[in-house]
Amino acid sequence: MRNRQSIFAYILLGVFLLGGAAYLLAPYLNKSKVETENSAPAANAPTFVKEGEVTFWKNGQKYKTIDVEIAENENERAKGLMYRPYIPDSVGMLFIFEKSEPQSFWMHNTSIPLDIIYVDENKKIISIAANTKPYSDEGIPSLGNAQYVVEVNAGFSERNNIKTGDAISF
Incomplete structure (x- = not known):
């Protein structure tokens, strides 16, 4: 029973981390083609x-x-x-x-x-x-x-x- 709880906890942690990463990267992943083409590298x-x-x-x-x-x-x-x-x-x-x-x-x-x-x-x-x-x-x-x-x-x-x-x- 304890082993199942540990696996479940790792799965929840993984989902949480992936969700957080997706949230943080969203502004960069959602750039429009026009915005990307019109942007000059810094x-x-x-x-x-x-x-x-x-x-x-x-x-x-x-x-x-x-x-x-x-x-x-x-x-x-x-x-x-x-x-x-x-x-x-x-x-x-x-x-x-x-x-x-x-x-x-x-x-x-x-x-x-x-x-x-x-x-x-x-x-x-x-x-x-x-x-x-x-x-x-x-x-x-x-x-x-x-x-x-x-x-x-x-x-x-x-x-x-x-x-x-x-x-x-x-």
């Missing part, structure tokens, strides 16, 4: 390189400054913040276009949600697309002509009270 992820600063202005007063990488040519603008698993809240990317016109961004191969801040030729914020959806190929348009765009972590605009009508300098 070892290959681009690292942030400070190329300048963007200062946000409110009512003519300096309000907040972040470090930025600058995307000033077509290749850099096309890549943007793709393949980055994380960026600190104190950094972002500044996109510079040759002329002010309607802009549209997407989140293709971008794994982190972003706030996309559209800025006109006078460096005034004209619209903010907050908390964009990672990996989305849907266009995210500016609400007017923009010559500059600043990408930052999702929620940055709300946490720092950045609003349309504010300004930037770089």
Whole structure:
């Protein structure tokens, strides 16, 4: 009788351990094909390189400054913040276009949600697309002509009270 109880206890322990392992591994086993294809290995992820600063202005007063990488040519603008698993809240990317016109961004191969801040030729914020959806190929348009765009972590605009009508300098 005691031998049966021991076998039963080992079986229960095995089921418990397998169930726990399945629970812990579930997030990795349930990744969609799209998510897997769009993910870059962390070892290959681009690292942030400070190329300048963007200062946000409110009512003519300096309000907040972040470090930025600058995307000033077509290749850099096309890549943007793709393949980055994380960026600190104190950094972002500044996109510079040759002329002010309607802009549209997407989140293709971008794994982190972003706030996309559209800025006109006078460096005034004209619209903010907050908390964009990672990996989305849907266009995210500016609400007017923009010559500059600043990408930052999702929620940055709300946490720092950045609003349309504010300004930037770089």
